[in-house]
Amino acid sequence: MAPPVPALMSEIGQRARAAMRVLALVPAEAKSAALRAAAAAIRTAGRGILAANALDLAEMRAAGRASSFIDRATLDPGRIEAMARGVDEIADLPDPVGRVLARFERPNGLLIERVSTPLGVVGVIYESRPNVTADAAALCLMAGNAAILRSGSETLRTAEAIAAAMARGIAEAGLPVDAVQLVPTRDRAAVGEMLAGLGGTVDVIVPRGGRSLVERVQSEARVPVFAHLEGLCHVFVHGQADLAMATGIVLNAKMRRTGVCGAAETLLVDRACADTHLTPLVEALLQAGCEVRGDEVVRAVDPRVAAASEADWSTEYLDAIISARVVDGLDGALAHIDRYSSHHTDAIVTADDAAAARFLAEVDSAIVLHNASTQFADGGEFGFGGEIGIATGRMHARGPVGVEQLTSFKYRIHGSGQTRPS
Amino acid sequence: MAPPVPALMSEIGQRARAAMRVLALVPAEAKSAALRAAAAAIRTAGRGILAANALDLAEMRAAGRASSFIDRATLDPGRIEAMARGVDEIADLPDPVGRVLARFERPNGLLIERVSTPLGVVGVIYESRPNVTADAAALCLMAGNAAILRSGSETLRTAEAIAAAMARGIAEAGLPVDAVQLVPTRDRAAVGEMLAGLGGTVDVIVPRGGRSLVERVQSEARVPVFAHLEGLCHVFVHGQADLAMATGIVLNAKMRRTGVCGAAETLLVDRACADTHLTPLVEALLQAGCEVRGDEVVRAVDPRVAAASEADWSTEYLDAIISARVVDGLDGALAHIDRYSSHHTDAIVTADDAAAARFLAEVDSAIVLHNASTQFADGGEFGFGGEIGIATGRMHARGPVGVEQLTSFKYRIHGSGQTRPS
Numbered sequence: 001m002a003p004p005v006p007a008l009m010s011e012i013g014q015r016a017r018a019a020m021r022v023l024a025l026v027p028a029e030a031k032s033a034a035l036r037a038a039a040a041a042i043r044t045a046g047r048g049i050l051a052a053n054a055l056d057l058a059e060m061r062a063a064g065r066a067s068s069f070i071d072r073a074t075l076d077p078g079r080i081e082a083m084a085r086g087v088d089e090i091a092d093l094p095d096p097v098g099r100v101l102a103r104f105e106r107p108n109g110l111l112i113e114r115v116s117t118p119l120g121v122v123g124v125i126y127e128s129r130p131n132v133t134a135d136a137a138a139l140c141l142m143a144g145n146a147a148i149l150r151s152g153s154e155t156l157r158t159a160e161a162i163a164a165a166m167a168r169g170i171a172e173a174g175l176p177v178d179a180v181q182l183v184p185t186r187d188r189a190a191v192g193e194m195l196a197g198l199g200g201t202v203d204v205i206v207p208r209g210g211r212s213l214v215e216r217v218q219s220e221a222r223v224p225v226f227a228h229l230e231g232l233c234h235v236f237v238h239g240q241a242d243l244a245m246a247t248g249i250v251l252n253a254k255m256r257r258t259g260v261c262g263a264a265e266t267l268l269v270d271r272a273c274a275d276t277h278l279t280p281l282v283e284a285l286l287q288a289g290c291e292v293r294g295d296e297v298v299r300a301v302d303p304r305v306a307a308a309s310e311a312d313w314s315t316e317y318l319d320a321i322i323s324a325r326v327v328d329g330l331d332g333a334l335a336h337i338d339r340y341s342s343h344h345t346d347a348i349v350t351a352d353d354a355a356a357a358r359f360l361a362e363v364d365s366a367i368v369l370h371n372a373s374t375q376f377a378d379g380g381e382f383g384f385g386g387e388i389g390i391a392t393g394r395m396h397a398r399g400p401v402g403v404e405q406l407t408s409f410k411y412r413i414h415g416s417g418q419t420r421p422s
Numbered sequence: 423m424a425p426p427v428p429a430l431m432s433e434i435g436q437r438a439r440a441a442m443r444v445l446a447l448v449p450a451e452a453k454s455a456a457l458r459a460a461a462a463a464i465r466t467a468g469r470g471i472l473a474a475n476a477l478d479l480a481e482m483r484a485a486g487r488a489s490s491f492i493d494r495a496t497l498d499p500g501r502i503e504a505m506a507r508g509v510d511e512i513a514d515l516p517d518p519v520g521r522v523l524a525r526f527e528r529p530n531g532l533l534i535e536r537v538s539t540p541l542g543v544v545g546v547i548y549e550s551r552p553n554v555t556a557d558a559a560a561l562c563l564m565a566g567n568a569a570i571l572r573s574g575s576e577t578l579r580t581a582e583a584i585a586a587a588m589a590r591g592i593a594e595a596g597l598p599v600d601a602v603q604l605v606p607t608r609d610r611a612a613v614g615e616m617l618a619g620l621g622g623t624v625d626v627i628v629p630r631g632g633r634s635l636v637e638r639v640q641s642e643a644r645v646p647v648f649a650h651l652e653g654l655c656h657v658f659v660h661g662q663a664d665l666a667m668a669t670g671i672v673l674n675a676k677m678r679r680t681g682v683c684g685a686a687e688t689l690l691v692d693r694a695c696a697d698t699h700l701t702p703l704v705e706a707l708l709q710a711g712c713e714v715r716g717d718e719v720v721r722a723v724d725p726r727v728a729a730a731s732e733a734d735w736s737t738e739y740l741d742a743i744i745s746a747r748v749v750d751g752l753d754g755a756l757a758h759i760d761r762y763s764s765h766h767t768d769a770i771v772t773a774d775d776a777a778a779a780r781f782l783a784e785v786d787s788a789i790v791l792h793n794a795s796t797q798f799a800d801g802g803e804f805g806f807g808g809e810i811g812i813a814t815g816r817m818h819a820r821g822p823v824g825v826e827q828l829t830s831f832k833y834r835i836h837g838s839g840q841t842r843p844s
Binding site: 021024025104106110112117119120203204224242245248249251252253256257338356360361362364365366367368369370371372373375376378381382383394395396398399408409410411412413414415416417418419420422 | 443446447526528532534539541542625626646664667670671673674675678679760782783784786787788789790791792793794795797798800803804805816817818820821830831832833834835836837838839840841842844
């Protein structure tokens with residue numbers, strides 16, 4: 001009989017804590033070697049992983065899950081190789097632990113260093129996406145953290161096969177097998193236990209999934225959370241924007257992939273260039289197959305433009321739909337964004353550097369861009385070698401959360417007998 | 423009639439949020455000027471502040487409060503001048519906002535900058551220490567944050583007089599008067615409202631006070647907290663320690679001020695030097711008026727040494743009492759500290775650099791020192807120009823929380839029309 005969930009989870013927390021102590025002191029080469037061994041083990045276990053995945057997929061089909069959901073959960077040899085390659089790439093990153101972040105000598109001769117350390121134990125709660133198991137485990141381990149992974153229950157077999165392969169690799173390389181633990185139950189009570197912090201053993205929770213998962217995590221977690229609820233991203237085409245550049249950026253920001261959090265959801269066009277820019281921008285979007293919901297001025301451009309309701313300005317479509325309106329200059333754009341942005345990623349297109357500087361300073365979002373697509377909101381595009389998520393909070397991590405953001409720091413002080421005067 | 427507490431606090435949160443938006447964009451000179459004006463206003467208001475303080479003190483005496491408590495709450499002209507000078511010193515700090523923390527160019531030509539920004543709205547909940555009002559307000563404002571201050575209720579009049587003076591100075595200098603708001607009620611429900619985040623307007627809570635306050639904040643807060651529960655700090659005298667240096671450091675770490683969180687609470691002596699070092703260390707402590715509670719070996723040194731119980735190893739005395747034991751080398755010390763340390767500050771005294779390096783790497787505390795007193799655990803001693811507290815968590819801030827730790831960051835991306843390939 002399986003142990004009750006609280007006892008099971010408490011045991012997992014204790015094991016993670018013990019593994020964390022070892023991992024914190026492991027040199028970079030050992031972590032890289034363990035990840036390379038894990039990647040190799042994923043390749044070796046490919047057939048077993050596919051077999052487990054086939055069982056999960058059969059159950060999903062029997063349960064009548066949507067084909068898009070099943071697609072995302074489906075592995076094939078190419079996706080397994082991509083997963084293994086992702087782990088290898090994380091193994092190649094420079095060690096995020098032990099960096100001297102600051103170093104200063106005090107008048108009394110004390111030398112003070114701020115040095116990066118692991119965060120500790122990271123709990124990752126995700127939906128049925130098999131690659132997250134490998135990604136999250138590798139990022140946590142490279143940053144010296146122990147990971148507790150809670151997979152979406154419908155891909156639990158797949159996740160177990162991947163995690164077991166990685167654990168074999170990690171153990172072969174001599175690191176603690178509990179560095180990466182997968183929660184071995186579908187019982188949702190396990191999520192509640194993680195959000196309560198497993199008796200103080202979990203340092204941070206990272207949710208990866210849709211709005212309902214993230215909302216539950218944010219409202220229930222008793223430990224810090226790196227999360228973004230949604231990416232309600234704006235592109236503002238300023239009066240001084242080059243039309244060709246603006247068209248390219250707007251199309252890419254909206255249509256490259258509509259389902260990612262960095263996809264644009266709202267187009268703001270400066271009244272100063274509406275006469276020349278609005279029609280070509282709207283026509284380009286319509287032509288690309290994007291539904292446009294606009295204010296009155298935008299609707300006048302083309303009969304296919306639907307009327308935007310108030311709700312549209314705060315809707316993350318994650319689809320080929322965009323809301324569009326004309327605003328009065330930079331100030332109008334800033335006011336709209338301040339009201340509706342989810343503080344994720346917002347962009348301005350302009351040839352006016354002063355306007356760009358104000359936009360970058362005043363928009364309170366994790367990522368602000370000048371003359372570039374919002375779809376660059378991605379740890380890989382930042383050169384972080386992958387990300388465990390994108391944070392829209394202001395605490396600790398903001399923007400793409402890569403290995404560097406999965407660290408903390410401590411102060412090392414070197415003295416020669418100093419005592420503090422009264 | 424006063425408005426009900428939830429409505430009052432919600433209003434305070436909204437005002438803080440509005441002030442925060444302005445503060446985030448204010449140049450350093452304006453913040454410095456506002457703080458200098460606030461310091462001048464504190465000096466000008468000195469007599470009024472003392473009159474308010476006299477009313478608070480009379481009430482405390484009538485309520486039969488302990489004299490040590492009343493002492494800490496008592497202002498005099500010297501303490502008011504020290505408070506104003508503290509604010510002036512914070513005004514002189516370099517701007518913590520707008521620092522380029524990282525800057526990298528991507529192969530596609532995107533230039534990515536990580537730039538420091540304010541955290542937002544900081545809630546400070548403290549006990550009856552008048553100087554915290556001025557310190558906390560100044561640190562928050564210099565970092566571009568709006569502050570909501572909840573003073574201990576017994577010094578509320580004093581805090582109101584100080585906050586009102588600072589608000590006058592801040593307003594004269596042209597910054598939003600709501601940059602610093604003091605909660606104007608003794609009702610404890612106001613604390614509950616702050617811990618709940620005032621409808622999403624509070625970004626972080628900093629408790630400053632004793633264990634029961636910090637425990638309440640940590641267990642009830644629905645927003646991030648910078649806190650340390652206690653400073654259970656160790657000094658380990660390693661086998662290769664110079665006796666004179668060890669004696670100086672141990673005496674200073676324990677006795678310079680016994681009531682501060684960086685005061686040592688436990689002395690660990692390496693068995694390898696116990697024969698030569700233990701007696702002089704214990705005698706020096708006893709001679710300085712410190713009660714020593716030891717294991718059997720330590721008790722054998724002097725009949726005045728009491729027996730340490732298991733509870734002593736996890737007791738933060740904040741008094742002239744120290745627990746002391748002999749451990750088996752560096753590994754013995756590391757094991758003891760791992761078990762009992764509060765992850766605040768721990769020190770090793772040794773001439774052996776390899777032992778020191780292991781200690782600094784393996785002790786999982788915010789501050790680790792080699793050949794220096796634990797009493798250096800202080801933002802001022804770090805050159806931070808003051809601190810709002812010392813954090814023992816691993817998220818965002820760790821160790822002394824100065825203006826730099828009261829910031830967040832954002833990514834500014836400069837492009838020339840880049841779009842992301844599919």
